[in-house]
Amino acid sequence: MATPTATRTTSATPTSFGPAVALSCRECGERTELGPKYACESCFGPLEVAYDFGTVTREQIEAGPHNIWRYAPLLPVSADVASRPSLNPGFTKLVRAENLGRELGVRNLHVKDDSGNPTHSFKDRVVAIAVEAARTFGFTTLSCSSTGNLAGAVGAAAARVGLRSCVFIPADLEAGKVVTAAVYGGELVAIEGTYDEVNRFCSELIGDPAGENWGFVNVNLRPYYGEGSKTLAYEIAEQLGWKLPEQIVVPIASGSQLTKIDKGFRELIALGLVEDAPYRIFGAQATGCSPVAAAWKAGHDVIRPVRPDTIAKSLAIGNPADGPYVLDVCKRTGGAVEDVNDVEVVEAMKLLARTEGIFGETAGGVTVGCLRKLLESGALDPDAETVVLNTGDGLKTLDAVTPTTGPTATIRPTLDSFRKAGLA
Amino acid sequence: MATPTATRTTSATPTSFGPAVALSCRECGERTELGPKYACESCFGPLEVAYDFGTVTREQIEAGPHNIWRYAPLLPVSADVASRPSLNPGFTKLVRAENLGRELGVRNLHVKDDSGNPTHSFKDRVVAIAVEAARTFGFTTLSCSSTGNLAGAVGAAAARVGLRSCVFIPADLEAGKVVTAAVYGGELVAIEGTYDEVNRFCSELIGDPAGENWGFVNVNLRPYYGEGSKTLAYEIAEQLGWKLPEQIVVPIASGSQLTKIDKGFRELIALGLVEDAPYRIFGAQATGCSPVAAAWKAGHDVIRPVRPDTIAKSLAIGNPADGPYVLDVCKRTGGAVEDVNDVEVVEAMKLLARTEGIFGETAGGVTVGCLRKLLESGALDPDAETVVLNTGDGLKTLDAVTPTTGPTATIRPTLDSFRKAGLA
Numbered sequence: 001m002a003t004p005t006a007t008r009t010t011s012a013t014p015t016s017f018g019p020a021v022a023l024s025c026r027e028c029g030e031r032t033e034l035g036p037k038y039a040c041e042s043c044f045g046p047l048e049v050a051y052d053f054g055t056v057t058r059e060q061i062e063a064g065p066h067n068i069w070r071y072a073p074l075l076p077v078s079a080d081v082a083s084r085p086s087l088n089p090g091f092t093k094l095v096r097a098e099n100l101g102r103e104l105g106v107r108n109l110h111v112k113d114d115s116g117n118p119t120h121s122f123k124d125r126v127v128a129i130a131v132e133a134a135r136t137f138g139f140t141t142l143s144c145s146s147t148g149n150l151a152g153a154v155g156a157a158a159a160r161v162g163l164r165s166c167v168f169i170p171a172d173l174e175a176g177k178v179v180t181a182a183v184y185g186g187e188l189v190a191i192e193g194t195y196d197e198v199n200r201f202c203s204e205l206i207g208d209p210a211g212e213n214w215g216f217v218n219v220n221l222r223p224y225y226g227e228g229s230k231t232l233a234y235e236i237a238e239q240l241g242w243k244l245p246e247q248i249v250v251p252i253a254s255g256s257q258l259t260k261i262d263k264g265f266r267e268l269i270a271l272g273l274v275e276d277a278p279y280r281i282f283g284a285q286a287t288g289c290s291p292v293a294a295a296w297k298a299g300h301d302v303i304r305p306v307r308p309d310t311i312a313k314s315l316a317i318g319n320p321a322d323g324p325y326v327l328d329v330c331k332r333t334g335g336a337v338e339d340v341n342d343v344e345v346v347e348a349m350k351l352l353a354r355t356e357g358i359f360g361e362t363a364g365g366v367t368v369g370c371l372r373k374l375l376e377s378g379a380l381d382p383d384a385e386t387v388v389l390n391t392g393d394g395l396k397t398l399d400a401v402t403p404t405t406g407p408t409a410t411i412r413p414t415l416d417s418f419r420k421a422g423l424a
Numbered sequence: 425m426a427t428p429t430a431t432r433t434t435s436a437t438p439t440s441f442g443p444a445v446a447l448s449c450r451e452c453g454e455r456t457e458l459g460p461k462y463a464c465e466s467c468f469g470p471l472e473v474a475y476d477f478g479t480v481t482r483e484q485i486e487a488g489p490h491n492i493w494r495y496a497p498l499l500p501v502s503a504d505v506a507s508r509p510s511l512n513p514g515f516t517k518l519v520r521a522e523n524l525g526r527e528l529g530v531r532n533l534h535v536k537d538d539s540g541n542p543t544h545s546f547k548d549r550v551v552a553i554a555v556e557a558a559r560t561f562g563f564t565t566l567s568c569s570s571t572g573n574l575a576g577a578v579g580a581a582a583a584r585v586g587l588r589s590c591v592f593i594p595a596d597l598e599a600g601k602v603v604t605a606a607v608y609g610g611e612l613v614a615i616e617g618t619y620d621e622v623n624r625f626c627s628e629l630i631g632d633p634a635g636e637n638w639g640f641v642n643v644n645l646r647p648y649y650g651e652g653s654k655t656l657a658y659e660i661a662e663q664l665g666w667k668l669p670e671q672i673v674v675p676i677a678s679g680s681q682l683t684k685i686d687k688g689f690r691e692l693i694a695l696g697l698v699e700d701a702p703y704r705i706f707g708a709q710a711t712g713c714s715p716v717a718a719a720w721k722a723g724h725d726v727i728r729p730v731r732p733d734t735i736a737k738s739l740a741i742g743n744p745a746d747g748p749y750v751l752d753v754c755k756r757t758g759g760a761v762e763d764v765n766d767v768e769v770v771e772a773m774k775l776l777a778r779t780e781g782i783f784g785e786t787a788g789g790v791t792v793g794c795l796r797k798l799l800e801s802g803a804l805d806p807d808a809e810t811v812v813l814n815t816g817d818g819l820k821t822l823d824a825v826t827p828t829t830g831p832t833a834t835i836r837p838t839l840d841s842f843r844k845a846g847l848a
Contacts, residue, residue, distance in 0.1 A: 159778055159780065175826055178831065189833050190831035192834065192836050210839060210842065210848040356583065357584035396819065405602070406602055406606055407614035415632055418634065423590065
């Protein structure tokens with residue numbers, strides 16, 4: 001364990017949050033002190049972390065560890081963060097996808113494969129930052145509501161760092177998902193009610209004395225948590241040789257990840273770490289939960305909530321908090337928002353596996369499917385350097401491909417049977 | 425794709441295999457040319473790769489990529505291997521396991537976590553080397569028989585490199601395992617018979633003209649394939665700061681991995697890359713398939729085959745080919761072979777998850793369980809630097825923990841119900 005130096009404290013001093021200096025409202029711009037807050041006191045807009053970076057160099061970053069902490073100078077964490085226990089997520093592979101590019105007719109394609117994270121989804125990135133904030137605020141319990149990737153990421157991270165965890169799930173969750181949430185040994189509370197009721201209960205708990213010292217990673221720690229997604233932008237740029245991709249396809253759940261990737265790219269430009277070149281950000285949704293794509297296509301500024309009905313459960317947020325900001329980013333950068341139906345999601349999952357040996361989650365099927373659709377419609381330039389995100393692991397969403405994935409032949413254990421099947 | 429230079433050919437010249445110069449028999453020592461062979465023509469002993477390394481430096485290795493190809497100068501692959509498409513496995517995390525060490529009373533403990541590989545098991549390492557050999561020999565189909573991790577590793581690797589793959593499985597395999605074998609889009613042939621019959625059929629196919637140009641990764645490519653396990657030894661030593669661990673606990677299936685880790689350590693010493701310090705290697709088996717542990721405990725030199733009956737299916741080889749060599753290594757290094765029953769396997773899986781946030785496969789439960797048992801018996805020194813291997817991913821063996829892993833509480837969505845459950 002790291003011993004804090006004499007000039008460091010465990011309270012929420014600016015030092016504990018590294019270059020972060022305040023929380024600022026994304027709506028009215030009002031600033032407030034760094035703290036476990038997520039809504040602006042003036043206008044109730046969402047708060048995000050504001051920084052005073054000073055000088056950050058490529059050499060400084062390249063000398064860091066092979067995980068997200070190499071970007072500590074760009075995150076709301078203290079400079080010695082890498083010396084403390086952590087799952088150390090990040091620096092996942094950026095795969096040069098020649099086979100997939102050939103099939104889709106795109107010249108220079110990369111897959112950023114976040115299934116390589118410790119619990120096999122990008123959630124390890126955001127939770128790692130939330131854990132640092134929880135430690136700094138002195139929270140003793142790390143919590144969330146989740147039906148999937150987030151539960152495992154919180155349980156595993158809390159186990160490693162020695163925090164108590166308490167994850168809330170609907171009581172009727174499938175056995176497999178219960179296991180991946182429970183196996184890390186924290187509290188796992190099944191709530192007799194719908195997922196909406198679970199969330200309502202969590203909001204109540206945060207406002208109650210019983211929830212004191214509880215850090216809900218995506219509620220009262222949300223401004224810090226969200227910053228974890230910036231590391232995807234940093235890694236992609238560094239892995240491309242310190243330049244921004246010309247085009248990137250990002251999944252949309254709450255929309256936070258897409259807006260933070262944009263934030264990360266803009267920071268790299270502002271700091272002179274990459275050339276100020278144009279980039280286009282494309283959002284990807286499953287048609288069964290596509291409120292942002294629907295708004296984009298209709299030319300609306302507001303998002304009309306939907307009731308999700310898709311196999312891409314990790315993206316199934318019917319009322320995405322950052323939806324309007326996603327529309328802004330895609331408009332400003334010259335991107336678009338697209339959606340694909342569940343059949344296309346499964347086809348794209350299998351296409352990615354068949355061409356690159358990457359078995360991604362349904363969310364990866366959504367991005368690859370939208371990549372294909374955007375190329376077909378001409379929205380994406382096939383000659384521009386393009387990155388597509390796979391944010392999770394196919395092992396967690398086996399059900400999606402099971403009905404259409406099986407043996408190509410069944411034979412008896414003889415050479416004769418083998419030859420008759422035409423396999424030689 | 426890399427363009428071969430004018431001095432390289434695709435035939436099996438010594439250049440194509442880098443520092444490898446021959447195959448040598450582990451029994452009689454007779455040497456033969458590098459080729460798709462696995463048994464000595466004189467005595468039928470197993471063949472392994474022999475090298476002429478020349479000089480290899482730490483700096484040379486450290487300048488390489490963050491995957492197994494940084495060790496190309498120590499492997500039977502050409503020097504430009506990293507420029508060709510590959511899943512690029514390896515350089516997985518060596519986790520400083522302070523929490524687990526505290527619970528078990530061992531001072532300086534690390535977990536080498538190979539669930540971080542592309543298809544989430546150590547098999548990606550061995551398959552990657554087999555793929556290089558298959559390319560060099562001009563094989564057009566990559567093949568194996570498997571009921572688990574190997575199927576996915578072969579399917580994924582073949583997809584990435586553009587080789588045809590054909591994986592053989594018993595027709596009654598569980599649906600989940602069929603999916604992870606089939607999703608990469610190669611041929612998946614279900615054989616109406618037992619796993620033994622599948623293997624017998626594969627042996628027939630290798631000897632038949634129909635199997636010409638087929639590379640069975642763990643049969644006619646086995647000498648190359650096996651060398652992939654050496655990378656575990658190299659990585660552990662490098663990640664410890666270029667020194668060998670004093671003790672290491674390794675799972676035993678065929679026994680190959682354990683003997684190759686020993687080979688890797690000896691090579692590092694011989695090349696002067698680490699200090700020549702003693703190390704002790706301990707083997708770990710599940711009691712339901714523990715022929716090597718049984719021989720060790722009885723003081724026998726020969727292994728009596730068993731019929732496997734354990735949840736640790738990835739280790740369930742009843743007649744381990746390298747069993748006698750494992751006994752030799754453990755005896756020579758001052759180690760031992762231990763086994764744990766299925767209840768202990770599950771407890772150890774949950775212990776590893778609860779303390780370090782690592783959800784390992786049943787095989788990881790076997791090594792952690794044996795680590796505990798070896799500490800309790802005094803066979804392992806609690807003050808010596810110790811590494812324990814987790815070679816696979818808990819997501820692939822959910823069934824093992826499902827019966828004993830669930831919510832810690834079930835409540836109604838009210839603060840009152842929450843308080844009554846004692847969760848505040």
